[in-house]
Amino acid sequence: xxxxxxxxxxxxxxxxxxxxxxxxxxxxxxxxxxxxxxxxxxxxxxxxxxxxxxxxxxxxxxxxxxxxxxxxxxxxxxxxxxxxxxxxxxxxxxxxxxxxxxxxxxxxxxxxxxxxxxxxxxxxxxxxxxxxxxxxxxxxxxxxxxxxxxxxxxxxxxxxxxxxxxxxxxxxxxxxxxxxxxxxxxxxxxxxxxxxxxxxxxxxxxxxxxxxxxxxxxxxxxxxxxxxxxxxxxxxxxxxxxxxxxxxxxxxxxxxxxxxxxxxxxxxxxxxxxxxxxxxxxxxxxxxxxxxxxxxxxxxxxxxxxxxxxxxxxxxxxxxxxxxxxxxxxxxxxxxxxxxxxxxxxxxxxxxxxxxxxxxxxxxxxxxxxxxxxxxxxxxxxxxxxxxxxxxxxxxxxxxxxxxxxxxxxxxxxxxxxxxxxxxxxxxxxxxxxxxxxxxxxxxxxxxxxxxxxxxxxxxxxxxxxxxxxxxxxxxxxxxxxxxxxxxxxxxxxxxxxxxxxxxxxxxxxxxxxxxxxxxxxxxxxxxxxxxxxxxxxxxxxxxxxxxxxxxxxxxxxxxxxxxxxxxxxxxxxxxxxxxxxxxxxxxxxxxxxxxxxxxxxxxxxxxxxxxxxxxxxxxxxxxxxxxxxxxxxxxxxxxxxxxxxxxxxxxxxxxxxxxxxxxxxxxxxxxxxxxxxxxxxxxxxxxxxxxxxxxxxxxxxxxxxxxxxxxxxxxxxxxxxxxxxxxxxxxxxxxxxxxxxxxxxxxxxxxxxxxxxxxxxxxxxxxxxxxxxxxxxxxxxxxxxxxxxxx
Numbered sequence: 015x016x017x018x019x020x021x022x023x024x025x026x027x028x029x030x031x032x033x034x035x036x037x038x039x040x041x042x043x044x045x046x047x048x049x050x051x052x053x054x055x056x057x058x059x060x061x062x063x064x065x066x067x068x069x070x071x072x073x074x075x076x077x078x079x080x081x082x083x084x085x086x087x088x089x090x091x092x093x094x095x096x097x098x099x100x101x102x103x104x105x106x107x108x109x110x111x112x113x114x115x116x117x118x119x120x121x122x123x124x125x126x127x128x129x130x131x132x133x134x135x136x137x138x139x140x141x142x143x144x145x146x147x148x149x150x151x152x153x154x155x156x157x158x159x160x161x162x163x164x165x166x167x168x169x170x171x172x173x174x175x176x177x178x179x180x181x182x183x184x185x186x187x188x189x190x191x192x193x194x195x196x197x198x199x200x201x202x203x204x205x206x207x208x209x210x211x212x213x214x215x216x217x218x219x220x221x222x223x224x225x226x227x228x229x230x231x232x233x234x235x236x237x238x239x240x241x242x243x244x245x246x247x248x249x250x251x252x253x254x255x256x257x258x259x260x261x262x263x264x265x266x267x268x269x270x271x272x273x274x275x276x277x278x279x280x281x282x283x284x285x286x287x288x289x290x291x292x293x294x295x296x297x298x299x300x301x302x303x304x305x306x307x308x309x310x311x312x313x314x315x316x317x318x319x320x321x322x323x324x325x326x327x328x329x330x331x332x333x334x335x336x337x338x339x340x341x342x343x344x345x346x347x348x349x350x351x352x353x354x355x356x357x358x359x360x361x362x363x364x365x366x367x368x369x370x371x372x373x374x375x376x377x378x379x380x381x382x383x384x385x386x387x388x389x390x391x392x393x394x395x396x397x398x399x400x401x402x403x404x405x406x407x408x409x410x411x412x413x414x415x416x417x418x419x420x421x422x423x424x425x426x427x428x429x430x431x432x433x434x435x436x437x438x439x440x441x442x443x444x445x446x447x448x449x450x451x452x453x454x455x456x457x458x459x460x461x462x463x464x465x466x467x468x469x470x471x472x473x474x475x476x477x478x479x480x481x482x483x484x485x486x487x488x489x490x491x492x493x494x495x496x497x498x499x500x501x502x503x504x505x506x507x508x509x510x511x512x513x514x515x516x517x518x519x520x521x522x523x524x525x526x527x528x529x530x531x532x533x534x535x536x537x538x539x540x541x542x543x544x545x546x547x548x549x550x551x552x553x554x555x556x557x558x559x560x561x562x563x564x565x566x567x568x569x570x571x572x573x574x575x576x577x578x579x580x581x582x583x584x585x586x587x588x589x590x591x592x593x594x595x596x597x598x599x600x601x602x603x604x605x606x607x608x609x610x611x612x613x614x615x616x617x618x619x620x621x622x623x624x625x626x627x628x629x630x631x632x633x634x635x636x637x638x639x640x641x642x643x644x645x646x647x648x649x650x651x652x653x654x655x656x657x658x659x660x661x662x663x664x665x666x667x668x669x670x671x672x673x674x675x676x677x678x679x680x681x682x683x684x685x686x687x688x689x690x691x692x693x694x695x696x697x698x699x700x701x702x703x704x705x706x707x708x709x710x711x712x713x714x715x716x717x718x719x720x721x722x723x724x725x726x727x728x729x730x731x732x733x734x735x736x737x738x739x740x741x742x743x744x745x746x747x748x749x750x751x752x753x754x755x756x757x758x759x760x761x762x763x764x765x766x767x768x769x770x771x772x773x774x775x776x777x778x779x780x781x782x783x784x785x786x787x788x789x790x791x792x793x794x795x796x797x798x799x800x801x802x803x804x805x806x
Contacts, residue, residue, distance in 0.1 A: 053166025084157020287320025671695025
């Protein structure tokens with residue numbers, strides 16, 4: 015929000031200097047981003063009139079002007095401005111003036127004397143317009159100091175507003191905060207009702223429900239739309255960052271900046287029927303004021319004329335019904351549109367307007383009548399005309415209602431940690447425009463209708479804090495002993511997981527939780543996608559359902575940059591839609607890794623080889639060992655996985671993830687020309703561990719018995735080892751697979767597995783009879799469950 019300092023002071027008289035005012039605004043949460051001083055150092059610059067202008071004898075682009083500066087004989091000035099002409103009133107920097115870095119002295123330009131300089135707005139530091147001389151009204155008094163005539167010095171102040179402070183998108187809204195902070199009072203403002211003289215009215219119908227609950231319109235006939243915008247209005251607009259366009263448009267802009275109510279003016283003669291407000295229809299189009307054709311869907315609200323779209327409600331008017339200098343009859347509009355009806359609509363069309371910026375944050379629903387009466391008075395004063403009555407359509411039930419909030423003294427002290435006197439509390443709240451009534455425990459407070467951000471008691475306390483002054487709240491260290499959260503021993507913490515993977519020579523990556531839907535398509539991850547309703551971009555439109563697509567994409571970028579050996583891992587959340595759309599998605603923390611290239615760093619002591627399934631399986635088992643987890647691997651088929659080199663990972667019979675090689679087809683689709691091995695598991699079941707318990711180490715020797723059994727190729731070691739552990743009972747400490755053999759002596763379709771059974775007791779030395787009983791039980795079990803036989 016940008017505004018003129020003098021305009022603000024006209025609403026709230028304060029003795030604060032410019033620097034003090036800027037500091038106050040920032041301190042109360044209206045952060046000042048820029049202050050541009052206007053008119054400083056413009057001594058010896060006066061209002062002057064060009065009496066005569068002739069072409070320079072030695073230069074086609076220069077003119078020799080005779081200029082009346084109100085000091086007797088006209089001065090001779092050489093000027094190159096394209097709009098210099100006889101009769102023009104413009105600023106003149108006299109000899110001795112300092113304009114920026116330029117000291118004005120008598121000079122000769124191409125042999126012709128020049129005693130001063132006619133100035134543009136940019137040269138004077140008043141505007142960015144350098145296209146020609148600053149044109150002043152014809153009735154400007156010649157010889158008057160420019161600073162006196164333009165009400166200078168002044169300043170253009172720009173503040174940064176948070177989205178909740180929509181009420182400060184107006185000079186008057188800011189004035190209330192300044193008055194409260196500086197102990198001043200806002201000057202009363204009452205737009206008196208303009209008496210109707212004419213009788214022409216346009217009927218209004220509201221058909222957009224709660225999205226457009228109030229609409230006011232007024233016909234003014236016989237206006238002079240070509241009348242110039244008065245200097246005082248043009249200067250206030252210019253210093254607020256708005257370039258004057260034409261009188262009727264400037265009036266609507268002026269009212270919006272001063273009061274905060276966006277308005278629009280239609281050329282009445284282009285309107286043919288009833289004014290309506292309704293939802294747009296799919297396929298409708300509207301040519302906007304900026305000349306573009308907007309293609310609409312059913313999410314917009316339209317202003318219509320006999321059902322013909324003539325305006326995009328809350329955003330921009332239509333081209334065909336715009337006011338021009340030829341307009342003789344005008345229809346003024348002031349309405350209240352709900353923020354939800356405007357929010358995001360401009361972005362759909364690539365459109366950003368001051369009106370839309372205000373409406374989507376919230377405009378005072380009680381302001382339209384005041385605004386239309388004020389605008390009417392300005393039109394009649396500056397352009398003449400005959401006003402008709404104000405026509406209003408309203409849906410009272412759909413208008414926002416100001417809530418009455420109970421504010422307690424004890425709660426103020428509890429939240430802020432300080433005591434604020436009752437008189438000060440009431441002064442602050444009333445200065446902000448709130449209705450305050452004392453109660454036994456504090457006050458009953460009703461916020462003004464412009465304050466959409468005041469809804470609960472804490473909102474009022476926040477107002478007290480920022481106006482009373484954050485600097486007046488003492489800095490106090492918290493007392494008492496801090497509670498230290500002890501990490502649970504029943505879970506391997508995330509830092510330990512990271513350290514373990516780093517120890518296995520993997521590097522951690524962090525990828526966006528938002529991904530491009532196109533990234534997931536090659537993985538065939540279509541079920542349960544969580545699409546964002548308002549994504550930052552099309553490339554970040556879906557929440558990731560797996561870590562691997564993003565992690566493998568990172569691996570691919572490294573491979574494309576000639577990284578021969580890449581080993582990456584990531585801890586992060588994945589998201590899946592469960593139940594009906596609109597319900598909160600399910601979030602799961604997972605750990606994933608992706609590797610490619612050589613198994614080890616190049617070195618002379620071992621033969622180089624490519625990383626394989628068992629290397630990555632070893633990395634995963636080392637991580638599982640840190641939590642004491644015993645993992646099972648079961649052959650599995652997934653669309654993204656190599657059909658013969660992948661497995662589901664289970665713990666205690668429950669699937670917790672996947673490990674294997676990516677399908678060559680997938681690798682080709684994502685432009686990776688090397689074999690990629692990866693795993694992804696739910697972190698919670700992997701990191702869970704039992705409470706460690708101290709136990710006595712056995713003092714008795716362990717006994718090892720080796721067995722070789724022949725089983726069918728389809729029998730998995732995981733299933734076989736589970737049978738062995740169950741059959742061996744409590745004496746079995748470990749079973750180790752140390753050989754797998756197929757070939758001569760083993761019939762086709764079978765394999766020989768050699769394993770070592772390590773047995774031990776904590777109370778005695780095992781006898782041969784004990785060991786043989788365990789071995790016999792194991793042999794019988796594997797024979798019964800898996801059709802295994804002892805290899806002869």
